[in-house]
Amino acid sequence: MNxxxxxxxxxxxxxxxxxxxxxxxxxxxRLKSDASPLKVxxxxxxxxxxxxxxxxxxxxxxxxxxxxxVASGATASxxxxxxxxxxxxxxxxxxxxxxxQQPGAICPVTIAAGSDLVVPPETTFLRDVYAGGxxxxxxxxxxxxxxxxxxxHLGRSSRVTRWVHAVGEFSAEHDCKLSGRxxxxxxxxxxxxxxxxxxxxxxxxxxxxxxxxxxTRPHSEDNANAGSGTVxxxxxxxxxxxxxxxxxxxxxxxRGKLHIGSGASIRGSVKSVSDMVLGAGVSVQGSLISxxxxxxxxxxxxxxxxxAERVLHISAGTRCGSFQHPTTVSAPRIEVEExxxxxxxxxxxxxxxVVASP
Amino acid sequence: xxxxxxxxxxxxQVRSDGPHPALPSWSHAMIYVLYFxxxxxxxxxxRHYWFTLNRLFAFQRHPxxxxxxxxxxxxxxxxxxxxxxxxxxxxxxxxxxxxxxxxQMLVIPVNDRSTDGTRAIIDEFVERFPGRIxxxxxxxxxxxxxxxxxxxxxxxxxxxxxxxxxxxxxGAGLIKQLVAPFFDPEVxxxxxxxxxLNVGTNLLTRLLDLERTGGYQVDQQARMNLRLVPQHGGTxxxxxxxxxxxxxxxxxxxxxxxxxxxxxxxxxxxxTVYQNRSECYEEVPETWPVRIKQIMRWxxxxxxxxxxxxxxxxxxxxxATLRERIDGALLLGxxxxxxxxxxxxxxxxxxxxxxxxxxHGVIALFSLTAYAAxxxxxxxxxxxxxxxxxxxxxxxxxxxxxxxxxxxxIFSVSRAALSQISDLVTGAxxxxxxxxxxxxxx
Numbered sequence: 116m117n118x119x120x121x122x123x124x125x126x127x128x129x130x131x132x133x134x135x136x137x138x139x140x141x142x143x144x145r146l147k148s149d150a151s152p153l154k155v156x157x158x159x160x161x162x163x164x165x166x167x168x169x170x171x172x173x174x175x176x177x178x179x180x181x182x183x184x185v186a187s188g189a190t191a192s193x194x195x196x197x198x199x200x201x202x203x204x205x206x207x208x209x210x211x212x213x214x215x216q217q218p219g220a221i222c223p224v225t226i227a228a229g230s231d232l233v234v235p236p237e238t239t240f241l242r243d244v245y246a247g248g249x250x251x252x253x254x255x256x257x258x259x260x261x262x263x264x265x266x267x268h269l270g271r272s273s274r275v276t277r278w279v280h281a282v283g284e285f286s287a288e289h290d291c292k293l294s295g296r297x298x299x300x301x302x303x304x305x306x307x308x309x310x311x312x313x314x315x316x317x318x319x320x321x322x323x324x325x326x327x328x329x330x331t332r333p334h335s336e337d338n339a340n341a342g343s344g345t346v347x348x349x350x351x352x353x354x355x356x357x358x359x360x361x362x363x364x365x366x367x368x369x370r371g372k373l374h375i376g377s378g379a380s381i382r383g384s385v386k387s388v389s390d391m392v393l394g395a396g397v398s399v400q401g402s403l404i405s406x407x408x409x410x411x412x413x414x415x416x417x418x419x420x421x422x423a424e425r426v427l428h429i430s431a432g433t434r435c436g437s438f439q440h441p442t443t444v445s446a447p448r449i450e451v452e453e454x455x456x457x458x459x460x461x462x463x464x465x466x467x468x469v470v471a472s473p
Numbered sequence: 474x475x476x477x478x479x480x481x482x483x484x485x486q487v488r489s490d491g492p493h494p495a496l497p498s499w500s501h502a503m504i505y506v507l508y509f510x511x512x513x514x515x516x517x518x519x520r521h522y523w524f525t526l527n528r529l530f531a532f533q534r535h536p537x538x539x540x541x542x543x544x545x546x547x548x549x550x551x552x553x554x555x556x557x558x559x560x561x562x563x564x565x566x567x568x569x570x571x572x573x574x575x576x577q578m579l580v581i582p583v584n585d586r587s588t589d590g591t592r593a594i595i596d597e598f599v600e601r602f603p604g605r606i607x608x609x610x611x612x613x614x615x616x617x618x619x620x621x622x623x624x625x626x627x628x629x630x631x632x633x634x635x636x637x638x639x640x641x642x643x644g645a646g647l648i649k650q651l652v653a654p655f656f657d658p659e660v661x662x663x664x665x666x667x668x669x670l671n672v673g674t675n676l677l678t679r680l681l682d683l684e685r686t687g688g689y690q691v692d693q694q695a696r697m698n699l700r701l702v703p704q705h706g707g708t709x710x711x712x713x714x715x716x717x718x719x720x721x722x723x724x725x726x727x728x729x730x731x732x733x734x735x736x737x738x739x740x741x742x743x744x745t746v747y748q749n750r751s752e753c754y755e756e757v758p759e760t761w762p763v764r765i766k767q768i769m770r771w772x773x774x775x776x777x778x779x780x781x782x783x784x785x786x787x788x789x790x791x792x793a794t795l796r797e798r799i800d801g802a803l804l805l806g807x808x809x810x811x812x813x814x815x816x817x818x819x820x821x822x823x824x825x826x827x828x829x830x831x832x833h834g835v836i837a838l839f840s841l842t843a844y845a846a847x848x849x850x851x852x853x854x855x856x857x858x859x860x861x862x863x864x865x866x867x868x869x870x871x872x873x874x875x876x877x878x879x880x881x882x883i884f885s886v887s888r889a890a891l892s893q894i895s896d897l898v899t900g901a902x903x904x905x906x907x908x909x910x911x912x913x914x915x
Contacts, residue, residue: 143868144676152668152670315541401658402657404657420656424536
């Protein structure tokens with residue numbers, strides 16, 4: 116091989132080595148296989164009832180069948196447009212006609228009841244359940260999703276994997292595991308040892324709440340809009356303590372830990388970059404934000420959102436928000452003692468649990 | 474012909490033992506400057522890797538994103554518009570359909586001396602949605618977005634203010650998401666994520682899409698995670714009125730009012746937070762001249778902020794933490810790094826042709842070839858990681874083309890820096906250039 120040929124071969128080889136990594140780039144530029152804008156959620160806005168609303172639309176095709184079943188007291192079965200098998204029930208006691216023979220059985224079809232529905236215990240429902248009236252589930256059941264047009268009640272140790280929406284009240288007995296979204300247009304009541312992730316209702320109660328406690332909230336006339344008016348801000352670079360029974364008008368920001376003594380009243384919002392501890396009977400007109408852990412003592416009243424970036428513990432007797440000013444309580448891990456009321460959203464990103472008050 | 478004896482006695486041509494005593498003093502100076510530049514680039518490289526690894530493996534902070542139920546405060550949405558007839562109706566339509574309690578939101582289109590059909594379009598919307606839009610038509614006064622926003626503040630009565638440029642299209646839940654952080658009394662500013670809409674138009678838009686992905690998905694979120702200094706972007710953003718008043722309002726002397734706002738808030742003890750899931754579509758430049766103009770304006774504004782706040786941030790007495798001071802200073806220096814990298818490149822070549830290899834072994838090789846010559850490759854890793862986090866796959870193939878975008882940016886930003894120095898010497902005033910829009914008129 117002569118030298119000029121060798122040089123040409125070398126140039127060709129080096130050029131091809133340079134171009135080789137660019138081939139996928141040129142191909143993608145020409146083919147535009149991944150050139151659409153990143154999907155941005157424009158419409159549903161993270162609405163907790165999104166799946167329930169979609170399911171209601173999905174089973175609308177069954178409405179005439181359900182009306183016939185209710186009128187005739189009969190049951191019907193068939194396929195939904197997407198090929199999913201359904202069973203339409205006309206009467207409350209029709210649950211005995213479910214394709215379940217013994218405890219521990221699995222129900223593989225979508226259940227749609229035109230009126231009240233009572234389902235037996237120890238059953239796993241692989242498909243969504245619709246109740247045109249009240250829904251009452253037995254103990255130790257597992258559900259994928261439930262939509263109830265009236266009250267929904269889950270028996271002890273039940274499990275939900277995706278969502279439940281009750282137009283009426285939602286209640287769960289002890290030891291239920293509620294993954295996904297649980298919502299009600301009226302009220303959610305969870306008994307002790309229930310696990311949860313995302314709850315939303317005008318009123319959420321854990322355990323037994325003393326009647327009449329809702330009206331004893333301090334500053335209930337105050338607006339919870341922390342951002343709606345200009346108030347003075349107190350900024351502290353280290354740890355800070357609000358003494359017991361002290362009244363502070365303004366927002367408090369502590370760059371360290373923050374302790375609010377029992378009976379103190381904050382007419383503003385409170386933030387601590389580190390841990391925050393509220394004593395008993397503290398009232399906060401605005402929001403509570405902690406960059407780490409937060410302990411809300413017994414019988415506190417907080418109007419605005421409560422956010423902890425790590426762990427949140429809420430003690431018995433505490434009220435978060437009000438009917439007039441619903442709010443959000445959120446943290447990756449939340450422990451709520453029995454006897455707490457939250458008006459609005461209670462959202463544990465990783466794990467939420469109702470615990471007994473000491 | 475050179476004799477063998479002469480060759481044996483001739484000193485070696487390439488030295489690898491650092492600055493040689495035989496070299497002239499200016500060569501020494503050159504080598505030390507080069508060391509310093511390589512050191513700076515290494516810091517930025519480490520920073521990029523730190524951010525990327527944090528984003529990939531560490532705890533992600535989204536503290537306010539779950540606030541979906543609250544007594545939502547009154548909010549004013551300012552829409553900055555200067556000759557925006559191509560896009561203004563899109564954003565106003567979108568804002569009229571967002572989910573925010575009725576009567577709690579007022580939209581103020583800030584029509585800044587428009588000479589096209591912007592005013593007519595705004596007035597038509599005012600008629601269609603009575604009480605929900607209050608126009609602010611500005612016929613004269615100082616140019617620039619900051620000056621226009623400053624004048625529009627006379628109409629603002631609410632504690633929470635959101636700001637959008639006219640080419641943005643907010644989704645239904647975006648207003649609540651951007652308002653939510655203001656329940657935190659430490660928060661003075663909020664920034665959402667910008668997502669290009671016209672990605673597939675050409676190579677430039679695809680490269681800008683990748684750059685934005687890296688900048689928001691990794692850079693901004695990592696700063697949020699690490700409690701550093703997320704940057705206020707001046708659009709898809711919010712500011713607290715009391716914080717704005719405390720820092721002296723909008724600075725109409727600044728070319729980038731967003732950067733200026735970020736640092737003034739920081740120096741006064743207010744936090745700017747970033748909401749990665751508060752995404753909003755924008756239009757990116759579709760031609761290189763428009764892109765160059767845009768990045769030159771950003772560079773000038775950023776450098777202006779660096780000169781104004783850099784030393785004060787690092788050494789002054791204020792409420793920023795040590796990590797905020799360091800990150801803030803590095804953030805201020807990002808556009809200054811372009812001319813510095815070019816200088817490093819030139820110095821590396823000069824030193825090489827002098828026959829000197831100033832550093833030893835592998836470090837010398839990496840520093841001088843990869844960093845000083847090509848710039849900071851960690852940014853490419855960051856962008857690739859960001860695209861992966863977004864769940865996109867094929868667009869990562871375009872990564873090699875980013876060299877092109879990088880080359881254009883480095884020269885444009887350096888040109889901006891030089892022109893800024895020249896303006897400083899001649900006393901010329903900085904002037905604000907509006908970014909051209911490409912959307913078709915509806």
